Amino acid sequence: MAQVSMSVRLDSQLKKQFNELCNEIGMSVNTAINVFVNAAVKAQGIPFEIKATPKVREMRKMAESGKFPEMTLEEINEEIRQAREERSKQK
Secondary structure (H helix, E strand, O other), X not given: OOOOOOOOOOOHHHXXXXXXXXXXXXXXXXXXXXHHHHHHHHHOOOOOOOOOOHHHHHHHHHHHHOOOOOOOHHHHHHHXXXXXXXXXXXX
């Protein structure tokens, strides 16, 4: 089987945390990603639950209808930060 390379863009802090996690469990980042991809293919889906918050649903409807306001990168990052904050409060 031929092997190909793949690029993934990550926030630098997230990449650092993922590298540290992989080191702690004794596997490389490459191996961890391969484990995830194999699990996704076997499951024919993402191998863990993904939930959409009401805000995400609202934004998706706007995007699908073509009425999505233009957002700056800073605004997008703020939306992500708020969603993470809400998620951490729910735990």
